[in-house]
Amino acid sequence: xxxxxxxxxxxYAAPFITxxxxxxxxALLFGLLAAIQYIVPGWGRDTFSFEKLRPLHVxxxxxxxxxxxxxxxxxxLQEHNQKPLKNKALVKWQFYxxxxxxxxILISYxxxxxxxxxxxxxxxxxxxxxxxxxxxxxxxxxxxxxxxKGAPVYVWMWFTGAVFFLFTYLExxxxxxxxxxxxxxxxxxxxxxxxGSMVGAWNQLIYGSSIYLMxxxxxxxxxxxxxxxxxxxxxxxxxxMFNWGHHIYTLPAHAAIQYIxxxxxxxxxxxxxxxxxxxxSSVTTARKNIHIRPFQFLLSADIWVFMTLGLAIAMxxxxxxxxMHGTHVIVAHTMGATIGINxxxxxxFAYDMAGSQGEVMTRNKKLIDxxxxxxxxxxxxxxxxxxxxxxxxxxxxxxDTTEPFGAMMLRLQPYFRVFYIAGLGLATGLxxxxxxxxxxxxxxxxxxxxxxxxSGGSYQExxxxxx
Amino acid sequence: MxxxxxxxxxxxxxxxxxxxxxxxxxxxxxxxxxxxxxxAQHGKxxxxxxxxxxxxxxxxLGGHLGPDLTNVYASKPEAYIRAILSAGTPVMPNxxxxxxxxADLIEFFKYTNSTGTSSPKSFTLHADGTISK
Ligand code: HEM
Numbered sequence: 001x002x003x004x005x006x007x008x009x010x011x012y013a014a015p016f017i018t019x020x021x022x023x024x025x026x027a028l029l030f031g032l033l034a035a036i037q038y039i040v041p042g043w044g045r046d047t048f049s050f051e052k053l054r055p056l057h058v059x060x061x062x063x064x065x066x067x068x069x070x071x072x073x074x075x076x077l078q079e080h081n082q083k084p085l086k087n088k089a090l091v092k093w094q095f096y097x098x099x100x101x102x103x104x105i106l107i108s109y110x111x112x113x114x115x116x117x118x119x120x121x122x123x124x125x126x127x128x129x130x131x132x133x134x135x136x137x138x139x140x141x142x143x144x145x146x147x148x149k150g151a152p153v154y155v156w157m158w159f160t161g162a163v164f165f166l167f168t169y170l171e172x173x174x175x176x177x178x179x180x181x182x183x184x185x186x187x188x189x190x191x192x193x194x195x196g197s198m199v200g201a202w203n204q205l206i207y208g209s210s211i212y213l214m215x216x217x218x219x220x221x222x223x224x225x226x227x228x229x230x231x232x233x234x235x236x237x238x239x240x241m242f243n244w245g246h247h248i249y250t251l252p253a254h255a256a257i258q259y260i261x262x263x264x265x266x267x268x269x270x271x272x273x274x275x276x277x278x279x280x281s282s283v284t285t286a287r288k289n290i291h292i293r294p295f296q297f298l299l300s301a302d303i304w305v306f307m308t309l310g311l312a313i314a315m316x317x318x319x320x321x322x323x324m325h326g327t328h329v330i331v332a333h334t335m336g337a338t339i340g341i342n343x344x345x346x347x348x349f350a351y352d353m354a355g356s357q358g359e360v361m362t363r364n365k366k367l368i369d370x371x372x373x374x375x376x377x378x379x380x381x382x383x384x385x386x387x388x389x390x391x392x393x394x395x396x397x398x399x400d401t402t403e404p405f406g407a408m409m410l411r412l413q414p415y416f417r418v419f420y421i422a423g424l425g426l427a428t429g430l431x432x433x434x435x436x437x438x439x440x441x442x443x444x445x446x447x448x449x450x451x452x453x454x455s456g457g458s459y460q461e462x463x464x465x466x467x
Numbered sequence: 468m469x470x471x472x473x474x475x476x477x478x479x480x481x482x483x484x485x486x487x488x489x490x491x492x493x494x495x496x497x498x499x500x501x502x503x504x505x506x507a508q509h510g511k512x513x514x515x516x517x518x519x520x521x522x523x524x525x526x527x528l529g530g531h532l533g534p535d536l537t538n539v540y541a542s543k544p545e546a547y548i549r550a551i552l553s554a555g556t557p558v559m560p561n562x563x564x565x566x567x568x569x570a571d572l573i574e575f576f577k578y579t580n581s582t583g584t585s586s587p588k589s590f591t592l593h594a595d596g597t598i599s600k
Contacts, residue, residue: 037532042557049560050532051518114518118529121518149471156474171489182508184582185500188526193492234477241485249598250590251526252583253497258597260488318598322587326527326535397587405534406558 011078012091016071017350018441019099020064021434024343026106027060028427035423038416041409055121056109061338062119063102068346069205070098070137073158075353076212080155081145091140097133101126117191120172127173134169138162152215152224153233157208160237164201168194189253196244202342204236210298210345213352217295217459235271239264246316250325258318265316272313275306292459293361293368297348300376304340307383308333326397329390336383339426344375347433354440364436371432378425385422389415503578510575517562526585533559537585540576548573 034053036043044053074091078084085091105122114121141162148156171194175181180190211229215221223229245261275282282302289295311333314320324330354361361368389412396408403411503511514520522533529535539548552569555561564572583600590598 037558045555045558045560050530051521051560054521054530055518115512115516117515118520121521148475156478178508181511182502183497183500184503184511184525184579185497188528189492189497192528193489230474234481237478237481241481242488247528248526250585250587252500252600254495255599257492262597317596319592319596322590322592322598325587326524326531326585328531331531394587400588406556 011075011353012085012088012095013071013074013078014353014441015095016067016074016098017353018438019095019102020067020071020346021350021438021441023060023064023067023102024430024434027057027064028430030057030060032420032423032427033057035416035420039413039420041406051114052109052112055114056106058119059105059109059121063098063105065202065206065338065342065346067098067102068350069161069202069209070094072209072346072349072353073162073205074137074140076154076209076349077141077144077158079216080152080212083145085140086144087140090136094133094136094140097129097136101129101133117172117175119195124173124176127169131166131170134162134166138166152211152221153229154208154212154215154224156230157204157211157233157236160233160240161201161204161206161208164204164240165198168198168201172198185251185253188251189248189257192247192251193244196247197240199337200236200240200244204240206342206345207236209349210301213294213348214298216352217289217292217298219459232271235267239268243268243316246318246321249318249321262316262318265313268309268313268316272306272309275302275309289459294348294352296372297344297351300372301341301344301348303376304336304344304379308337308341311336311387323394323398324390327390327393328386329394332383332386332390335386336379340379340383343430347437350437354437358440360436360440360443364439367432368436371429374425374429375433376429378422378429382419382422382426385415385419389419500582504574506571506574507578510571510573510578513564513568513572514575522559524585525579526583527587535585536576536579537583538580540573540580545573548576 030053033044033048034050034057037045037050037053074085105126108122108126113123116122116124120127141158146155146159148159172191174190174194175187180187211224215224242264243261245257246265249258249261286295286299290299311329315324315329315333324333392412392415393408396403519536520529522530524530524535525537527535549569551559552564552572553561590600592598
């Protein structure tokens, strides 16, 4: 069943993408500033210390992912339905609530107002607009011709992501109840239960969109209706619900949590094996589509899925986890996943929505080509340097040495320097890719003129034209 | 059974198991998990308000610029902890904490220490890949 072109004249979801891209720039800037404290210990200690820079960096990164995912789902939903969103005002309200919260939170960090916890360090009052904003997102999503019956797998995934994000986000605020907060082990168990599933929830939104985009590139919806697609979706859902325990193997919580997470996580070996098994056909698909800009991002993300999944499965074995927990291996894993998978996929969607034609895109073709290559190479070095530093810290943790923490950190300096230089490359590479998107947006093409490029199924026609 | 029916059943089945697991997580009682006293509770709030967790870890979770502090109360004398809290270090800022705040933070470290040990060295490794104390 070929996908008919859909003309999206007024895309109210586009501002989410622009805001997201600006937040990504902010994440890069604050990441680079925060990392200086790794290579010049004590830098900015009394002015711009790590306890401000880390949340500025991490929250910007998380907000980029959330804003990008919401904007993409709302845009693709319109394409899928071949109809514009029904309630413009509600989408606008959703946008304003999130934009105001993001701005308010980042500003409050500057003034040293925290009192939340890791990843969500902001004051709990901000949870109110975020929760309302997300409920609006669910309303905007479900009231726009949502039908699960006969729907392709990505619609199920969007639905799952939207609902589970709300649940896990609320759950991450349970510490506000004294009975939870005052029991450290219980509190940390619930905190990491919610975080683990929350990442699974936004991945449902993003992976769902990547299946949608892959169908669009292929020009048919064979895959997204197939039993294997649904099988993998349910496997992902199963892991979202039950594998989060691998974050807290060393916490003195009930042993059952360890066993459940360990066993459930091992089902991901199937995904890993499948990628290897399908290697050849993936290469064939890649050869066929490599000239398509969004596909280049999808392909890079696929490679990062493979590496991240490999590391994640290793981390899910409690014995191996012991050698990585609390070290920079975890930082490598988190950033590998949020940059290599989430960000690259969101950039694929942004390029798809922006359209590969038009002046800005043609004029910057070389810049984008080089940006993609630089991003991937730098990220690999970045990732590897953190993993090596992490294992060195791990040996320190596991040995009986009396070497103080500070001395150990100094010994890791060479790796942190490589990490920093690679980070500069990464920021430059991503900058080269983000710039044309923002430029195109500012010249109003994304929302107006280029709207005619919002045409599902056009990739195969273009391929024929090029051939 | 129709295709849609099966999918819905799987979804609902998984969701109910998830809710069951969630309820157990919320309500079962942990062996070691006694509540913090009032001073330690206050110390925990200072820990969050000053974002100590951006550099430090508890049970290996947190930022990575500083050391894990779960058991600092056992490994370092109280006077040393108080001195660090008063002056900071070359990397750690001086937070200009009041005497009360310092006392509450120390009470919090005493509490975190009483909940267990976080060092990965303290675990026994098993051949099936699991770990235990
Ligand atoms: C210029 C490139 C970047 C640099 C130099 C950088 C640097 C850093 C630093 C120093 C940390 C703190 C690690 C610690 O706890 O000790 C961090 C954490 C983190 N970064 Fe980045 N970052 C960069 C790009 C990104 C991007 C593009 C993303 C995602 C969109 C990202 C996502 C994260 C996340 C999620 C964490 C938390 C990791 C954890 O669990 O500790 N970073 N980054």
